[in-house]
Amino acid sequence: MKTLFENVNIFDGTGSALFPGEVVVEDNCITAVSKGSGKIPRDGAEVVNGNGATLMPGLCEPHAHITYPNMLKLNELGDTPPEEHIFVTMHNAQTMLNAGFTSLYSAASSKLRTEVVVRNEINSGRIMGPRFRAASPEIVATGGLGDERQLHMYHQGIEIIADGKDELIKTIRTCIREGVDTIKINISGDNFVKVGHDGVCTYTAEEVKAAADEAHERGAWLSCHTRSDRSVRMALENKFRVLYHCEYSTDETLDMIEAVKDEVFIAPAIGANYRLAHHAEEWGITPEVAESMHLFKTIDLTIDTYQKMRKRGIRVMPGGDYGFIWNPIGTNARDFEYFVNLFGYQPAEVLSAATMLGGKIMDIPNLGLIKEGYLADILLVDGDPISDIAVLQDVDKIFMVMKDGQFCKDTKKLQTAA
Known part of the structure; x- marks a missing residue:
């Protein structure tokens, strides 16, 4: 199975700024990450329109x-x-x-x-x-x-x-x-x-x-x-x-x-x-x-x-x-806000610790980033957690969860096209 996420803002887990782009998942892996839109062929893919949501690694x-x-x-x-x-x-x-x-x-x-x-x-x-x-x-x-x-x-x-x-x-x-x-x-x-x-x-x-x-x-x-x-x-x-x-x-x-x-x-x-x-x-x-x-x-x-x-x-x-x-x-996810307000971390630092470092503590080398070859543990978040890290405390704002390439939660009706 091949899924292409379009119209998303990507937080890749490294702590870098969000960027608009597209991501392809095949089976349980991320096989393509592109900045901008329209650069990845749609052939044979289920297309998921993120409607401007943030796509990021699982926590x-x-x-x-x-x-x-x-x-x-x-x-x-x-x-x-x-x-x-x-x-x-x-x-x-x-x-x-x-x-x-x-x-x-x-x-x-x-x-x-x-x-x-x-x-x-x-x-x-x-x-x-x-x-x-x-x-x-x-x-x-x-x-x-x-x-x-x-x-x-x-x-x-x-x-x-x-x-x-x-x-x-x-x-x-x-x-x-x-x-x-x-x-x-x-x-x-x-x-x-x-x-x-x-x-x-x-x-x-x-x-x-x-x-x-x-x-x-x-x-x-x-x-x-x-x-x-x-x-x-x-x-x-x-x-x-x-x-x-x-x-x-x-x-x-x-x-x-x-x-x-x-x-x-x-x-x-x-x-x-x-x-x-x-x-x-x-x-x-x-x-x-x-x-x-x-x-x-x-x-x-x-x-x-x-x-x-x-x-x-x-x-x-x-x-x-x-x-x-x-x-x-x-x-x-309340702890993310405490790290910012009490310890002085930047939101992107906290989210990198909760994603990229997550792959390291789990001892899974290809986990925790939105990157080609990495496991497809992915969230779609209705908002920008870099601007408002508290958005991750609202479970309803996390309207898609994918683990190992499988949709585990999809409470928002996403636009799809074959």
């Missing part, structure tokens, strides 16, 4: 939690039965695709095989969803972020508890055996569950090294929850591929990140804390409660750190930690 969420049921508390994950959790995850995958996210890099599954099963179903074509890198649950030390247990009563959230080198090695071997793409380890704590815990390391350096060595030996990628400065350094020393948060990083630690900036990806997940601090009063998070949780301090630290990272050219990606009731699945 990537680098810190996806599609097993999250738009919850209030982490223990709701443990309260969701495995059977229902599969359907939650399937529906969330479809929601993300409708919102323009054609790739998801997971930052932890709620249960060990939930994401693996859904990934496999998507890859087989039996259900609809984005390209998907499935993760382990969060591997957590006793008392660390995600440990929901109490001595008198067992609770569970998104975690696998593993203490000591031997338990960590066994846990990682089990996760890899069950088919995950990436291992997530919580190296630091978090104010969300215990004030002051974001500056704490919940694993020792020896434990982190043992876990990392095992994952590297078996070919699994590593990601981590790292808020404290020391946890960031542990992750860098042990060659973690994706680091989340990192807002306590000192200038010396930023030097370490910059030295390996072509080998790591960083994501602050600013949307979760910003929404919790400013938009969660109906769930009891008043400004006073937000202050007591140190949310405003965390946001200020994040702004300062990521303005510095931008100047250093570090690979920072927008998105993350969506799936709570105050920032539900599918609203992930």
Whole structure:
């Protein structure tokens, strides 16, 4: 099948300005990109008139939690039965695709095989969803972020508890055996569950090294929850591929990140804390409660750190930690606006991070650009996201989603001609 998109303004993913042009898709690949109109033969092609819409690469969420049921508390994950959790995850995958996210890099599954099963179903074509890198649950030390247990009563959230080198090695071997793409380890704590815990390391350096060595030996990628400065350094020393948060990083630690900036990806997940601090009063998070949780301090630290990272050219990606009731699945594009308004990014920079860098974090060399030979993961957006990046938050404005050359969403009647 051959499809020609005409009368579109193209954002190619590199960060360059939009340009009017035409794009041809054959099977699952982009086979031609032309500036201007009328230069590409129409023979044998279905012609789609974009009516001046923006044609751009599909978006990537680098810190996806599609097993999250738009919850209030982490223990709701443990309260969701495995059977229902599969359907939650399937529906969330479809929601993300409708919102323009054609790739998801997971930052932890709620249960060990939930994401693996859904990934496999998507890859087989039996259900609809984005390209998907499935993760382990969060591997957590006793008392660390995600440990929901109490001595008198067992609770569970998104975690696998593993203490000591031997338990960590066994846990990682089990996760890899069950088919995950990436291992997530919580190296630091978090104010969300215990004030002051974001500056704490919940694993020792020896434990982190043992876990990392095992994952590297078996070919699994590593990601981590790292808020404290020391946890960031542990992750860098042990060659973690994706680091989340990192807002306590000192200038010396930023030097370490910059030295390996072509080998790591960083994501602050600013949307979760910003929404919790400013938009969660109906769930009891008043400004006073937000202050007591140190949310405003965390946001200020994040702004300062990521303005510095931008100047250093570090690979920072927008998105993350969506799936709570105050920032539900599918609203992930809010982070684009936060990057502009809080961190000082230009809209084209943010969109390049969400598209071109998306191909890199997914480790798919021909993904994330509108370019000949690249996979046809494409959006048509009713508006100009360079002039108004918030347009991507309106799902109705994303009136066409194509993944791997297949139309997944077409809610606007497009003009076509054989």
